[in-house]
Amino acid sequence: MGTGLYTPRDTARWHAVGRARTGTLASSSEAKGTPLTTHTFPLRTTRKRALALSAAALAAALSLSACGGARTADAAAGTASASGGASCVDTSGDTVKIGFLNSLSGTMAISEQTVRDSLDLAAEEINAAGGVLGKQLEIVAEDGASEPTVFAEKAEKLISSDCVAAVFGGWTSSSRKAMLPVFESKNSLLFYPVQYEGLEASKNIFYTGATTNQQIIPGMDYLKEQGKKKVFLVGSDYVFPRTANKIINAYAEANGIEIVGEEYAPLGHTDFATIVNKLKSSGADAVFNTLNGDSNVAFFKEYKNVGLTVDATPVVSVSIAEEEVGGIGVDNIVGQLTAWNYYQTVESPENSTFVAAFKEKYGDDRPTSDPMEAAYTSLYLWKGMVEKAESFAVADIQEAADGVSFDAPEGTVTVNGDNHHIAKTAYIGEIGPDGLIYSVWESDGPIEPDPFLEGYDWAEGLS
Amino acid sequence: MSAATGPVPGTATPAPWWRRPATRVWAGVAIAAVVLFGLAPALLSDFRLNLLAKFLCLAMVAVGIGLAWGRGGMLVLGQGVFFGIGGYLMAMHMKLSDAGPGAVPDFLLLYGDGVVPGWWEPLRSPVVTILAILVLPAGIAALLGLAVFRRRVRGAYFAILSQALAAAFAILLVGQQKVTGGTNGLNGFRSFFGYDLADPVNKRMLYFIAAGVLIAMVVIVRLLMSSRYGELLVAVRDQENRVRFLGYDPANVKVVAYAIAACFAGIGGALFAPVVGIISPADVGVIPSIGFLVGVAIGGRATLLGPVLGAVAVSWAETGLSEQFPSFWTYFQGALFILVVAFLPQGFASLGGLWRRRRAAGAPAPDDPPVGSGPDAARELASTDAADGAAQEAADAARTAGRNA
Numbered sequence: 001m002g003t004g005l006y007t008p009r010d011t012a013r014w015h016a017v018g019r020a021r022t023g024t025l026a027s028s029s030e031a032k033g034t035p036l037t038t039h040t041f042p043l044r045t046t047r048k049r050a051l052a053l054s055a056a057a058l059a060a061a062l063s064l065s066a067c068g069g070a071r072t073a074d075a076a077a078g079t080a081s082a083s084g085g086a087s088c089v090d091t092s093g094d095t096v097k098i099g100f101l102n103s104l105s106g107t108m109a110i111s112e113q114t115v116r117d118s119l120d121l122a123a124e125e126i127n128a129a130g131g132v133l134g135k136q137l138e139i140v141a142e143d144g145a146s147e148p149t150v151f152a153e154k155a156e157k158l159i160s161s162d163c164v165a166a167v168f169g170g171w172t173s174s175s176r177k178a179m180l181p182v183f184e185s186k187n188s189l190l191f192y193p194v195q196y197e198g199l200e201a202s203k204n205i206f207y208t209g210a211t212t213n214q215q216i217i218p219g220m221d222y223l224k225e226q227g228k229k230k231v232f233l234v235g236s237d238y239v240f241p242r243t244a245n246k247i248i249n250a251y252a253e254a255n256g257i258e259i260v261g262e263e264y265a266p267l268g269h270t271d272f273a274t275i276v277n278k279l280k281s282s283g284a285d286a287v288f289n290t291l292n293g294d295s296n297v298a299f300f301k302e303y304k305n306v307g308l309t310v311d312a313t314p315v316v317s318v319s320i321a322e323e324e325v326g327g328i329g330v331d332n333i334v335g336q337l338t339a340w341n342y343y344q345t346v347e348s349p350e351n352s353t354f355v356a357a358f359k360e361k362y363g364d365d366r367p368t369s370d371p372m373e374a375a376y377t378s379l380y381l382w383k384g385m386v387e388k389a390e391s392f393a394v395a396d397i398q399e400a401a402d403g404v405s406f407d408a409p410e411g412t413v414t415v416n417g418d419n420h421h422i423a424k425t426a427y428i429g430e431i432g433p434d435g436l437i438y439s440v441w442e443s444d445g446p447i448e449p450d451p452f453l454e455g456y457d458w459a460e461g462l463s
Numbered sequence: 464m465s466a467a468t469g470p471v472p473g474t475a476t477p478a479p480w481w482r483r484p485a486t487r488v489w490a491g492v493a494i495a496a497v498v499l500f501g502l503a504p505a506l507l508s509d510f511r512l513n514l515l516a517k518f519l520c521l522a523m524v525a526v527g528i529g530l531a532w533g534r535g536g537m538l539v540l541g542q543g544v545f546f547g548i549g550g551y552l553m554a555m556h557m558k559l560s561d562a563g564p565g566a567v568p569d570f571l572l573l574y575g576d577g578v579v580p581g582w583w584e585p586l587r588s589p590v591v592t593i594l595a596i597l598v599l600p601a602g603i604a605a606l607l608g609l610a611v612f613r614r615r616v617r618g619a620y621f622a623i624l625s626q627a628l629a630a631a632f633a634i635l636l637v638g639q640q641k642v643t644g645g646t647n648g649l650n651g652f653r654s655f656f657g658y659d660l661a662d663p664v665n666k667r668m669l670y671f672i673a674a675g676v677l678i679a680m681v682v683i684v685r686l687l688m689s690s691r692y693g694e695l696l697v698a699v700r701d702q703e704n705r706v707r708f709l710g711y712d713p714a715n716v717k718v719v720a721y722a723i724a725a726c727f728a729g730i731g732g733a734l735f736a737p738v739v740g741i742i743s744p745a746d747v748g749v750i751p752s753i754g755f756l757v758g759v760a761i762g763g764r765a766t767l768l769g770p771v772l773g774a775v776a777v778s779w780a781e782t783g784l785s786e787q788f789p790s791f792w793t794y795f796q797g798a799l800f801i802l803v804v805a806f807l808p809q810g811f812a813s814l815g816g817l818w819r820r821r822r823a824a825g826a827p828a829p830d831d832p833p834v835g836s837g838p839d840a841a842r843e844l845a846s847t848d849a850a851d852g853a854a855q856e857a858a859d860a861a862r863t864a865g866r867n868a
Contacts, residue, residue, distance in 0.1 A: 243573075
C-alpha cells in the first residue's frame, strides 16, 4: 500500500466501549424482555391492541381507508406473534449457511476487506478439509458499508432472511454496538474479530480479538519494565482511546507512573504541531498512542520534525499493524513499538502455513495482521465449538464453547465460556526496516481474558 | 379543496373531476395508504417491513426537503441536524426509561461520570419527549431561519451554512462523549413507550405509525401548497424581490417552510431511532444530510410525492443492490445518479410532466392546456423548470403572487 492509498482506514477502528455491565451475561436474559415479559399475557395483548388501534385511529383521522388500516393491523397482531422466536437455520442438507458481514464500501472498507479475505481463506480451507460436521460452508456475504445502521440491517437480514448459523464480522465498536441488540433479540451468534475496549460480554457474541488486559495492559507492563516514569497519552477522539486512557490512568497511578499529558485529536485530524509540542515540553519518556488512520502519518512526521527519537521517547501504538506501516511510511516509524497478539513474523508452524496460504491466494505483497488472524481463528473456533456440541444450534454452541481451543497462527487460543472472549498471548513488537513487526517481548503464555478488569485491584470503579 | 385554491384564471372550462389535480393527489394518497397499510404488511416479511419503516423515516425528511427546497427554493443541506435532534431526544428517552426511574443509562456509566446531566432529566417523561421532538427542531430552525433570512442570506450561502451546521453538530456529538455516547451513539433500546422492541408485533406497529405519520405529512404539505401560503412560498422562490415589493416579508414565508421541514426531519429521526435501534453521529452529519437530498432530487423535488418515492426508491435500491452485489453495488448507485442528473434533472416525477407536455404539443386537447390544468401542474411544468426560461417563471410567479395580493 502506497502512501497515496492511505485513506482514513481506521476511522473509529478502535471501537467504542461496549455494552454496559447491565447487559452482561448474567443479566442479559432477564433484561431482554423486561417491560413486557413481566406482564401477564392478556395484558400484553391489550397493549398490543391499543397500539394497533392507535395506528388505526391515526389512519382514520387522516381520512384514509380506516377500516383497511385497522384490519391489517389486527391481522398483523395475530400473525406476527406466531412468527417470532424459533431460529430458521436449516441444517438438513449437506451445506450450512454462515454470514460474512464486513464493510466493503465506505471509509472502513480498506481495513475490513483484509478481514473478509482471511475469512474467505478459512472457509475455503475448512470446506476443502470436509466442512463442519460433514457439511460444506455456504457463505452469504454482505457489505456493512461502514455504517452502524447498515450493520444492524444486514445482521438482521442474515439471521432472519438467510437463516445463517453464525455471522462473522464487524470492526468498529459502533458497528458491534449496533449489531448486539439484533443478535440478542434474534438469539443468534456473532464472531467479532477485532481487539476492542472491553467492558462488554454478550452471550451472543464471541470476541476473538483482544480485550484491554490482553493488549493495553501488556503495553503498559512493558513500558514499566523498561523503567519509563512519565508517559504521554495521545489518541483520536472517540470511545476506544478515551476508554483505553481511562484504564491507563488508573494503571499509572497504581504503578508509580506519571501521566504527563493526555491529548485527543478529532478523527482524521492531520495537524499535530500543537500536540507534539506539548509532548516535547512535557518531558515524557514514552508515548502511548491510540491515534487512528491518517492522523498517525501526521503525528509521526511531526514527532520526527521536532527532534524526538525512538531511543529517548518511544511510542507504543495499538492501532498500527503490518497493513498500516506502509501507509505511514516505514522511515517515519522504524523502531517504534506496537502492542498486539499476532504479527506476521510470529514463529510457529501454524503461522508459516497461514502466511503461505494467504500469500498464495492473495499475492506476495499482502501482509497478514492481527485482525486478519483473529478473523481466521474465529471461523476455526466456531468449527471447534460446533464439533464439540455436535450441533449448529445456538444454545448447544454456547453450552459447548468453554474450553474449545485452536492452534492458531498466534499460538494456542482457548475460549472462555463465561465471558466469550479468548485467552491470547500478548506480543510487544518493534517495527523493522522491512515494514514487518518483530516481537521483542511476549507474555508468559496466553492471558486469560478479563473484559471488566475484575482481576486488577487498581481498576476498581472503572466500569 | 377547490374552494381553497380557487379557479385558475384562464381556465375556460373546468376539467372533469377525475382529471382535477386535487382528485389525482387524493387518489395518490389513497393508493399510498392501501399500499402501505394493506399490501406491504401482507407481502413483506417482518425484516423487510422493518426496513421499509426505516425508509419511511428517511422519506419524512424528504417530504420536508421537498417543501423547503422544491417549493421554497432553500437548498437545505443540513437536515441531519434536525433529524439528529429528534433521534437523540427519542433515543435518550428510551435509554432513560430502559434504565428505570431515577437510574442511570448504561452509556453514562461507561463513558460519563455515572450521573444523568440535568438537561437530560426532563426526557424521562414521555410527554416532554414528544413535545420536545415536535418543538425543538422547529424552534431551532425558526430562530436560525429568522437570523439568516432576515439578513437575506440565500442560495449557495444558505446551503453552505446549513451544511456547516450539520458538520458542527456531528463533531459536537462526538466530542461530548460523556453525555452523548460519542461515535457509538445511543443504542441497545429495549422498549418504546413501554412496548418491548424485541417483539415483532411492536416492530410492526412502529411501521404502521411511521406509515401513518408519513401520509399525514404528505397531506399537510398538500394542504399547505394549495393554500395562499403555498402560492406565496413558490412566489418567494421564483421572485423574492417582487414579493417583497408587494408588501410581504419573504423571510417569514421562508422561515415557516424551513421550520416545518425541520419538524418533519425531527419526527423522522425520532421514529428512526426505535425502528433501526441506533442513532449515532454517522446518521446526522454531512454525508447523511446530503443523502437525504439525493432521494429528493431523484424523485423530483418540486412534486408532492416525488420526494417520498425518491427517498424510498433510492434506499430500497441501495439495499437491494448491496445484497445482490456486495462488492460493487456502489457503481450501480453511482450510475443511477449520473443517469438521473443527466437525463432527468427534475427527477423521475418529471417523466409524467414530460409525457404530458409532449402529448399537449402533439395534439392540444382543449380540456388540458399546459397552464390551465391547475396550479400544481402549472408549477411542475413551468415554474420549477429552470431550463424553461426565466421569463416563463417570472410570468408564472407574478401571476401567482398577483392573484394572492
